[in-house]
Amino acid sequence: GAVVSQHPSWVICKSGTSVKIECRSLDFQATTMFWYRQFPKQSLMLMATSNEGSKATYEQGVEKDKFLINHASLTLSTLTVTSAHPEDSSFYICSARGATEGTDTQYFGPGTRLTVL
């Protein structure tokens, strides 16, 4: 149980284009989803927290117009990197927290490697 998927697992795009990453909770309903960014050999940096049906809460320093987050259902959240630039290249990881037993545990997706050329 508690499986979270991400799609795509990797993506290469040209500078200036937009990229959408999906995060799905496959066997539970996720009232809250989180988006992280991770640089090589470093810890995870929380970008934003999203609750189903409401606007995401962004961490300080994260541009909400650049990193658009949508949490339209209890099983799906999307992160869109708009007008991507090479400095946006990173490993993006989502996590989900359920609405029932074990709600204190976040379950993580496998991550998406974004490379912007």
Add this chain to the structure above:
Amino acid sequence: AQSVAQPEDQVNVAEGNPLTVKCTYSVSGNPYLFWYVQYPNRGLQFLLKYITGDNLVKGSYGFEAEFNKSQTSFHLKKPSALVSDSALYFCAVRDTGGGKLIFGQGTELSVKP
């Protein structure tokens, strides 16, 4: 402010030996503590958590962790390390405000045959 510290960037252990990955925390109130493992180019896998109850928590893959309130520590342990345990390990505490996780900087565990 709440925080988590993993004092060792890297831990090296011989296969079959016991391993310990250290974690200390600073929170107000009762801590919710977690350990996750990350293999290269993958997301984080949940190992175990401490919310309340027994100080010794048993988790996945033979790992366990001991909650020590007086020392504000939550060290991850395994009696006999495997080469396949080699990975990046993260300790985390749940923020009492918004519920987000605060991660330590990670410890790279290397288990040699």
